[in-house]
Amino acid sequence: MELVCPAGNLPSLKAAIDNGADAVYVGFKDDTNARHFTGLNFTEHSFEKAIDYAHEKGRKVFVAINTFPQPSGFKRWKAAVDRAAEFGVDALILADIGVLDYAREHWPEMRLHLSVQASVTSAEGIGFYHQNFGIRRVVLPRVLSVRQVAHVISQSPVPVEVFGFGSLCVMVEGRCLLSSYVTGRSPNTYGACSPASHVRWEETEGGTNTRLNNVLIDHYAEGEKAGYPTLCKGRFQVGENTFYAIEEPTSLNTLSLLPELRDIGVSAIKVEGRQRSPAYAAQVTAVMRAAIDDCLLNTESYQPKAQWMQELAEVSEGSQTTLGAYHRPWQ
Amino acid sequence: MKLSIGPIQYFWERQQVLCFYQQVADSPAEIIYLGEVICSKRRLVKTKDWIAIGEELRQSGKEVILSSLTLLEAASETGALKKLCNNEDFMVEANDISAVQLLSAAGKAFVTGPSVNIYNQHSLRLLAAKGLKRWVLPVELGLKTLADMQAARPAGIETEVFALGRLPLAYSARCYTARSHNLPKDNCQFKCLDYPDGRMLKTRENQEFLILNGTQTQSALTHQVLEKLPELAKLGVDVLRISPQSSNTLEIIEIFDSARKAPEIKPTGDELLKLLPAGACNGYLVGKAGLDYEVNPAA
Numbered sequence: 250m251e252l253v254c255p256a257g258n259l260p261s262l263k264a265a266i267d268n269g270a271d272a273v274y275v276g277f278k279d280d281t282n283a284r285h286f287t288g289l290n291f292t293e294h295s296f297e298k299a300i301d302y303a304h305e306k307g308r309k310v311f312v313a314i315n316t317f318p319q320p321s322g323f324k325r326w327k328a329a330v331d332r333a334a335e336f337g338v339d340a341l342i343l344a345d346i347g348v349l350d351y352a353r354e355h356w357p358e359m360r361l362h363l364s365v366q367a368s369v370t371s372a373e374g375i376g377f378y379h380q381n382f383g384i385r386r387v388v389l390p391r392v393l394s395v396r397q398v399a400h401v402i403s404q405s406p407v408p409v410e411v412f413g414f415g416s417l418c419v420m421v422e423g424r425c426l427l428s429s430y431v432t433g434r435s436p437n438t439y440g441a442c443s444p445a446s447h448v449r450w451e452e453t454e455g456g457t458n459t460r461l462n463n464v465l466i467d468h469y470a471e472g473e474k475a476g477y478p479t480l481c482k483g484r485f486q487v488g489e490n491t492f493y494a495i496e497e498p499t500s501l502n503t504l505s506l507l508p509e510l511r512d513i514g515v516s517a518i519k520v521e522g523r524q525r526s527p528a529y530a531a532q533v534t535a536v537m538r539a540a541i542d543d544c545l546l547n548t549e550s551y552q553p554k555a556q557w558m559q560e561l562a563e564v565s566e567g568s569q570t571t572l573g574a575y576h577r578p579w580q
Numbered sequence: 581m582k583l584s585i586g587p588i589q590y591f592w593e594r595q596q597v598l599c600f601y602q603q604v605a606d607s608p609a610e611i612i613y614l615g616e617v618i619c620s621k622r623r624l625v626k627t628k629d630w631i632a633i634g635e636e637l638r639q640s641g642k643e644v645i646l647s648s649l650t651l652l653e654a655a656s657e658t659g660a661l662k663k664l665c666n667n668e669d670f671m672v673e674a675n676d677i678s679a680v681q682l683l684s685a686a687g688k689a690f691v692t693g694p695s696v697n698i699y700n701q702h703s704l705r706l707l708a709a710k711g712l713k714r715w716v717l718p719v720e721l722g723l724k725t726l727a728d729m730q731a732a733r734p735a736g737i738e739t740e741v742f743a744l745g746r747l748p749l750a751y752s753a754r755c756y757t758a759r760s761h762n763l764p765k766d767n768c769q770f771k772c773l774d775y776p777d778g779r780m781l782k783t784r785e786n787q788e789f790l791i792l793n794g795t796q797t798q799s800a801l802t803h804q805v806l807e808k809l810p811e812l813a814k815l816g817v818d819v820l821r822i823s824p825q826s827s828n829t830l831e832i833i834e835i836f837d838s839a840r841k842a843p844e845i846k847p848t849g850d851e852l853l854k855l856l857p858a859g860a861c862n863g864y865l866v867g868k869a870g871l872d873y874e875v876n877p878a879a
Contacts, residue, residue: 317700320700320729322700334677344697346697346706369680371676373682374652374676377677378677391753392752393653420752427749430799431869433863433867433870437718437720439695464787467682488779492758494792574754579753580764580767
């Protein structure tokens with residue numbers, strides 16, 4: 250199982266590689282990727298350094314160009330594909346049919362991975378992208394149980410990558426418009442969910458309100474730690490109850506599932522978090538590296554170590570972790 | 581412009597479904613989309629029932645399309661999708677790329693629903709070569725992109741716009757209606773039946789925000805494009821989709837029918853507003869947040 254880690258900048262990339270990532274994935278400084286945040290991502294200059302650093306250590310660099318261009322911006326996506334290919338990256342992670350078509354036609358030798366943003370959950374869907382664009386790997390959305398992932402792998406024409414750790418999207422990726430409903434900007438169109446440009450923290454007499462484009466996402470009492478207003482992780486009223494109606498602030502953590510993921514034939518484990526710090530990249534990569542190595546070596550006796558779990562909890566949203574949709578009762 | 585009635589997004593009692601389509605048979609809508617698109621556990625109306633309803637509607641002169649499930653998870657759902665795509669009676673609306681693959685492999689013409697991501701002319705062209713006959717503009721895209729797409733669309737492709745309904749915003753493995761009753765999905769007790777227009781989620785300031793519809797999340801506000809009909813007609817939009825709600829759908833169809841027949845009268849949303857379960861929105865159309873509403877939106 251290959252370990253694929255996030256890098257939002259050069260220090261994070263080095264941290265991931267130094268701590269044992271087999272591959273890192275990055276994006277350019279624009280809306281062509283799904284982590285389009287201020288101060289994040291790579292210029293041509295830092296990108297060149299990133300590739301040199303990774304390749305010198307024998308590791309791979311994947312470039313995410315995984316948002317959905319509209320006609321007026323399409324040339325930006327073409328430019329991103331060309332730039333990545335010219336710099337000799339190891340794979341492009343793409344989602345849009347038009348962009349896949351462009352990459353296939355202009356860079357026929359380039360290795361293409363299907364992004365989670367393509368929202369594909371069945372072997373038939375994977376088959377569409379394999380037949381038409383020759384994709385060589387698919388990243389599955391975080392909506393399938395382990396059994397369902399196993400079934401997809403058994404039928405898939407290409408190897409499968411799944412998420413192993415990080416902030417949890419609870420909606421199927423690539424088809425979630427909650428963010429643009431509230432702010433006009435979505436992962437698909439803009440490359441960001443619940444963008445910081447629309448966030449407001451409001452101190453009130455009774456505590457703190459967090460708002461997204463003026464919509465109240467949560468209210469925190471005095472002394473309660475306020476979290477970022479990701480809109481699916483706020484507290485809302487349904488009927489008589491006020492609660493985390495969609496999901497708690499929590500991160501996915503699959504350490505306890507690694508043997509199952511190994512046995513069903515998962516080819517790569519992805520860590521979420523290009524928007525996070527170099528310290529996050531270092532810590533999560535180190536734990537995942539140790540866990541995967543242990544899991545592959547000690548096929549019968551593997552157990553996630555308490556220390557690993559604690560280290561991952563420290564960098565998790567709300568300091569909580571979950572098995573998400575992999576675990577049927579979560580659904 | 582033709583009028584279509586989109587698939588019912590909610591879980592209705594069987595009798596309510598049958599009654600709805602009996603009424604629709606006499607409505608001015610030309611195209612009817614049928615089938616369960618949200619949850620494979622909703623089986624009060626079975627595939628053979630949908631086909632029977634479709635045959636009756638066809639006899640009333642309607643074009644009938646069978647809509648596919650949006651989010652596929654279980655192997656059994658893919659199995660059901662294969663059967664749907666193999667049907668010899670009706671064209672299929674693909675709501676997932678899996679259906680596109682099955683239909684194009686079988687050499688069948690198809691429609692794509694709003695959850696198939698066609699955001700640019702290149703995607704449209706490629707799918708047209710695979711057998712696409714009609715596509716629904718993804719709901720978060722506005723008039724500007726629609727105009728660009730129309731200018732580049734391949735010959736023979738029809739464009740449909742989601743013209744009225746609570747916006748389909750997200751799909752999940754988790755069932756939020758069951759969760760709101762503290763039940764797991766595997767023991768949901770079919771709580772969706774209690775909410776024929778979905779279950780309201782409000783902010784802690786009582787703002788009507790989202791609708792929980794099983795594994796789907798919708799907008800609480802109803803997106804409506806009535807005021808923009810003249811512009812949509814000018815852009816060559818072929819079909820306007822009305823998404824069913826538990827009451828007033830026929831009255832809404834009448835309003836859209838009158839508006840399309842009298843392009844000289846500038847339509848207003850006032851009359852429409854009274855027929856909606858909560859307020860209205862149209863922000864997506866003009867490149868703003870989806871929940872925004874401009875009474876006379878500027879392009």
